[in-house]
Each structure stands twice: as C-alpha cells, then as structure tokens.
Amino acid sequence: MDGNYEKLLDRVSRVSGLEKEEIDRRVNAKQAKLSGLISKEGALQVIAAELGINFDNEKFKIDELVPGLKKVNITGQIIKLFPIRNFTTKKGEEGRVANIIIADDTSNIKVVLWDTNHIGLIESGTLSEGSVVEIVNGSMRMGEVHLGSFSEFKPSSEIFSNLVKEKVSRDKTVGSLNIGDSAKVRAFIVQVFEPKFFYVCPECKKKASQNVEGFFCVEHGKVSPEKRALMNVILDDGSGTIRSVAFNDVLPKLGLTDFENLELLSQQRQNLLGKELIFTGNVKMNSYFNNPEFSIESIDDVDLDALLKKLDK
Numbered sequence: 001m002d003g004n005y006e007k008l009l010d011r012v013s014r015v016s017g018l019e020k021e022e023i024d025r026r027v028n029a030k031q032a033k034l035s036g037l038i039s040k041e042g043a044l045q046v047i048a049a050e051l052g053i054n055f056d057n058e059k060f061k062i063d064e065l066v067p068g069l070k071k072v073n074i075t076g077q078i079i080k081l082f083p084i085r086n087f088t089t090k091k092g093e094e095g096r097v098a099n100i101i102i103a104d105d106t107s108n109i110k111v112v113l114w115d116t117n118h119i120g121l122i123e124s125g126t127l128s129e130g131s132v133v134e135i136v137n138g139s140m141r142m143g144e145v146h147l148g149s150f151s152e153f154k155p156s157s158e159i160f161s162n163l164v165k166e167k168v169s170r171d172k173t174v175g176s177l178n179i180g181d182s183a184k185v186r187a188f189i190v191q192v193f194e195p196k197f198f199y200v201c202p203e204c205k206k207k208a209s210q211n212v213e214g215f216f217c218v219e220h221g222k223v224s225p226e227k228r229a230l231m232n233v234i235l236d237d238g239s240g241t242i243r244s245v246a247f248n249d250v251l252p253k254l255g256l257t258d259f260e261n262l263e264l265l266s267q268q269r270q271n272l273l274g275k276e277l278i279f280t281g282n283v284k285m286n287s288y289f290n291n292p293e294f295s296i297e298s299i300d301d302v303d304l305d306a307l308l309k310k311l312d313k
C-alpha cells in the first residue's frame with residue numbers, strides 16, 4: 001500500500017468526516033469512470049475538491065505529499081545542500097538551479113529552487129544546513145518539490161526533535177511506482193539483457209571518455225580507468241512490469257561473478273529468469289527511452305518468515 005496515499009486519505013477523512021473506506025470507494029469509482037487515466041493520488045485530490053476540501057492553505061507533512069499536488073506548503077530542516085548549478089536553456093538563456101534536501105519528523109524530500117531570490121538566500125549563507133525553512137506554494141514534480149517565483153521560501157522558527165534523515169523506501173507494487181519514488185518491490189525477474197560495460201575515473205568515479213590516446217576524466221585529465229558493468233532486467237510482480245537497471249555493486253547479488261568468462265556469464269544470466277527477490281531503489285526517467293526506469297540500489301532475498309509475521313499483524 002502506498003504510504004503517502006494512506007496519509008492523505010487520513011487527512012481527507014478527518015476533514016470531511018467521511019469514513020476512509022467510503023472515500024477510497026469513491027476514489028476507485030472515479031478512477032474507473034476515467035478508465036484508469038488518473039492515478040489513485042490524482043483521483044483522491046479530485047474527490048477532496050468535490051467534497052469542498054481546499055488544500056491550498058493546508059500545511060502538509062512530507063510523508064503526505066503525493067504526485068500532482070499543486071500547492072505544497074511544508075516546513076522542514078535543511079539536511080543537505082548540493083552545489084548550485086548553472087545551465088543554458090535551449091533558447092540560449094543562462095539559468096541557475098539549487099537542490100536541497102529538507103526533512104521533518106515524517107520523511108525527507110528533495111526541493112528544487114529555480115528563483116534567484118531563493119538561491120540568493122542559500123548563496124549568502126542566510127539559510128544553510130541545519131536551518132529550518134517554510135515553503136509555501138511549491139508544486140510536486142517527479143517526486144520533488146519545485147519552487148518558482150510564485151513560491152515562498154523563508155526561515156522558520158519551528159523546531160524538530162526527531163528528523164527523519166535516512167531515505168524512506170516504501171513497500172510498493174510495480175504497478176503503483178511513480179517517477180521519484182524510493183521504493184522496495186518484491187518481484188520476479190522476467191527478462192535479462194546483455195550486460196554493458198563502461199569506464200569510470202578511479203578518483204571521482206564519474207564516467208571517463210575514451211579517445212585514441214586513452215581515457216580522460218573531465219576533472220582529472222588522463223586516467224587509468226576502472227571497468228564497470230551494468231545490466232538491465234525487467235521486473236514483474238503481477239501488478240505491472242518495469243525496466244530496471246542493476247549497476248556493478250549489486251550484480252554479485254544477482255549471482256553474476258565473472259564478466260570475462262562468457263559461457264559462465266550466459267549460464268548465470270539464464271539462472272536469473274523467474275527468480276523472485278526484493279529490490280530497493282529509485283524510479284527515474286530514462287531520457288533515452290523516455291520511460292520510467294527502476295534504478296536498483298540493493299537486493300535482498302525474500303524472507304518468508306518476515307513476510308508471514310507481517311501478514312499475521
């Protein structure tokens with residue numbers, strides 16, 4: 001079950017006085033009426049609007065944020081600042097963007113700042129790691145909160161005693177995955193592609209490019225690179241399928257141990273078909289295929305005892 005949907009459902013139930021089951025029933029009916037063209041989270045927002053609930057001035061906890069939310073009002077503590085990036089738009093205009101992560105007592109989320117005034121607050125040090133900030137009128141985009149010139153980003157005096165700083169991975173079904181989700185899925189491997197190889201700089205681990213003279217890192221110049229592998233697989237849990245990518249470090253967990261012995265590799269790949277495992281990772285947009293892709297960060301065996309305990313509850 002999607003935790004954020006449940007949290008927002010709680011809130012709609014509280015505000016409207018309707019039972020959660022009744023709201024959930026209306027959400028399903030709305031989805032059916034729209035032939036599944038709307039997500040469950042989207043349908044819930046439509047139902048809330050029909051019930052006269054206006055989220056515009058509602059303050060949310062981070063774990064209540066769902067895809068498509070247009071007015072995000074939250075408060076959180078900055079737990080990470082990424083370097084400010086410059087970019088050039090297709091029209092040739094220069095722009096800047098700052099990414100930060102804020103946490104509250106329920107979860108944490110990436111916030112993307114596009115407004116120069118907001119970026120200025122970070123640059124001047126007015127707001128830094130540890131500062132508590134209030135966000136008004138942000139919007140949800142691909143699992144992140146985006147702030148534009150109509151958004152507010154300002155210091156807050158709120159104090160958090162229990163910050164949730166670690167990434168929150170929720171148990172989800174493949175069919176309910178959205179871009180930006182950090183999720184844990186239990187699924188079968190139904191297709192295994194050929195591994196691909198690439199080279200990285202030994203210092204910064206970024207991709208090294210090759211020319212006739214050897215390998216080069218943008219930052220470190222000529223380097224003797226490290227070889228890395230990645231492999232795409234398709235995961236299926238009955239609710240849907242998703243193209244997924246497993247990088248170097250998790251490949252041994254898939255039983256792939258030797259990339260030079262092609263016969264062994266082919267056998268090891270064959271053994272993976274139909275295997276059921278628990279995959280933890282992030283859903284990203286693959287810009288080449290223009291499709292969501294599940295980037296696998298860790299793999300665990302299906303622990304039947306733990307599953308049975310969970311079902312008992």
Ligand SMILES: [Zn+2]
Nearest residue numbers: 201204217220
């Ligand atoms: Zn480098």
